[in-house]
Amino acid sequence: MTQQRKAVALISGGLDSLLAARVVQEQGVHVEGINFYTGFCVEGHTHAIRKKDRAKPKRNNALWVAEQLGMKLHIVDIIEEYKQVLFNPKHGYGANLNPCLDCKIFMVKKAHEWIQENGFDFIITGEVIGQRPMSQRKDTMPVIARDSGATNLLLRPLCARNLPETLPEQEGWVDREQLFDFSGRTRKPQMALAEKFGFDDYAQPAGGCCFLTDAQYSVKLADLWRARGEKSYEMDDIMLLKVGRHLRLSPDFKLIISREEGEGNFMQGYRNQYVSLKTTSHPGPMALVDGVVSEQDLQLAARVLARYSKGKTAESVEVEIRDMDANTRCLKVAPMGPLEIIPEWIL
Amino acid sequence: MSRMVVDCRRMLCPMPVIKVQNQAVKMAPGEELEAVCTDPGALNDIPAWSRINGHEVLETRTEGAEYIVVIRVGDS
Ligand code: SF4
Numbered sequence: 378m379t380q381q382r383k384a385v386a387l388i389s390g391g392l393d394s395l396l397a398a399r400v401v402q403e404q405g406v407h408v409e410g411i412n413f414y415t416g417f418c419v420e421g422h423t424h425a426i427r428k429k430d431r432a433k434p435k436r437n438n439a440l441w442v443a444e445q446l447g448m449k450l451h452i453v454d455i456i457e458e459y460k461q462v463l464f465n466p467k468h469g470y471g472a473n474l475n476p477c478l479d480c481k482i483f484m485v486k487k488a489h490e491w492i493q494e495n496g497f498d499f500i501i502t503g504e505v506i507g508q509r510p511m512s513q514r515k516d517t518m519p520v521i522a523r524d525s526g527a528t529n530l531l532l533r534p535l536c537a538r539n540l541p542e543t544l545p546e547q548e549g550w551v552d553r554e555q556l557f558d559f560s561g562r563t564r565k566p567q568m569a570l571a572e573k574f575g576f577d578d579y580a581q582p583a584g585g586c587c588f589l590t591d592a593q594y595s596v597k598l599a600d601l602w603r604a605r606g607e608k609s610y611e612m613d614d615i616m617l618l619k620v621g622r623h624l625r626l627s628p629d630f631k632l633i634i635s636r637e638e639g640e641g642n643f644m645q646g647y648r649n650q651y652v653s654l655k656t657t658s659h660p661g662p663m664a665l666v667d668g669v670v671s672e673q674d675l676q677l678a679a680r681v682l683a684r685y686s687k688g689k690t691a692e693s694v695e696v697e698i699r700d701m702d703a704n705t706r707c708l709k710v711a712p713m714g715p716l717e718i719i720p721e722w723i724l
Numbered sequence: 725m726s727r728m729v730v731d732c733r734r735m736l737c738p739m740p741v742i743k744v745q746n747q748a749v750k751m752a753p754g755e756e757l758e759a760v761c762t763d764p765g766a767l768n769d770i771p772a773w774s775r776i777n778g779h780e781v782l783e784t785r786t787e788g789a790e791y792i793v794v795i796r797v798g799d800s
Contacts, residue, residue, distance in 0.1 A: 414738055414739075414742060418738075436768055436769075436772070437737060437738055437741070437765070437768070437769045437772065439738075440738075440741075440769060440772040440773055440776065441772070443776045444772060444775065444776055448776070449776055449777050449778075450773065450776055450777070451745070452738055452741055452742050452745060452773075453742075454739075454742050616736065646734055
């Protein structure tokens with residue numbers, strides 16, 4: 378009997394990687410999934426934060442895909458290593474701060490290392506030529522294969538027939554004739570194939586697999602880097618970019634104001650790392666101060682916060698300021714008028 | 725038998741899953757692992773991950789603002 382070959386499939390949670398893995402499974406190959414967590418992934422997170430999202434059924438799409446396919450899934454934390462990809466992408470950014478091409482190269486490189494450590498034979502991705510303007514083009518396909526070091530061990534089952542033969546095809550581990558030649562932005566062939574396999578409840582991410590493709594998120598991240606004078610971030614920073622209204626009140630600090638109760642509760646968890654403000658005389662949101670503040674800055678922050686509270690038309694509003702050691706004091710301020718909020722503050 | 729506990733408080737999914745996964749690989753089949761989480765998503769994600777990877781979910785429960793999942797490590 379011939380030896381059963383083993384492949385690892387990059388699983389994002391979307392339809393294409395689901396289909397790619399399935400197509401190879403159909404050919405008798407043992408497939409396991411690998412999912413990389415950069416910190417910016419759309420998965421999880423926001424579910425836990427906003428109250429209105431809490432009611433929706435939560436699921437991690439990569440785990441769901443693995444379960445549909447009856448395969449193991451390895452989730453790999455690449456938060457730290459990913460920073461270098463995001464800070465200095467050799468191939469630049471996409472429409473926003475998404476370094477898609479470098480990101481893909483990095484993930485395939487990690488998968489290549491993984492197959493070497495775990496005795497697997499080749500790598501599968503759900504890439505389709507022309508599907509994404511930055512990373513999935515005819516000319517980027519060989520770049521990913523080459524720069525990741527995976528070379529001919531990288532198989533893209535959904536468009537393999539438009540690409541040169543890879544080792545799994547040459548060696549007969551998979552039959553090229555049963556692979557596909559999808560191309561372009563159309564989703565029709567994928568949807569037809571999904572139907573054939575009986576998948577109907579798959580996730581359909583709008584932009585891409587992560588927050589970096591989101592314009593507003595990218596603006597906030599760029600602002601963070603500008604304010605710090607360098608490209609850097611910690612996990613807490615990138616989590617907080619997902620919640621609240623962010624107002625850059627001066628180059629030295631910004632104010633993050635919760636938009637609803639769920640965000641407020643989530644932000645409470647950060648009160649020992651950031652100075653926080655809340656209105657006490659009137660109901661209102663809570664706010665965190667990110668940066669270094671003077672007394673004058675705090676006055677400004679309190680007036681802005683009061684503007685977003687139920688006391689916005691009151692003559693004065695009491696705002697409690699809490700430092701990171703839980704010492705509190707109270708400021709009595711006049712809420713800002715609607716025209717005093719400078720539009721440029723809002724990120 | 726002793727039970728390992730991993731503290732996943734304040735972590736957002738999928739970090740609790742990653743933490744459980746990285747601990748489970750170091751444990752012997754049959755040993756028990758308890759994850760204490762604050763992201764309710766963990767109540768779905770850790771069991772899903774366990775089913776896929778051949779571990780048995782012994783218990784899931786909510787204690788106030790904490791969500792606890794106990795698994796028995798499988799032999800894969
Ligand atoms: S959308 Fe995000 S995770 Fe997906 S390839 Fe681009 S940078 Fe990477």
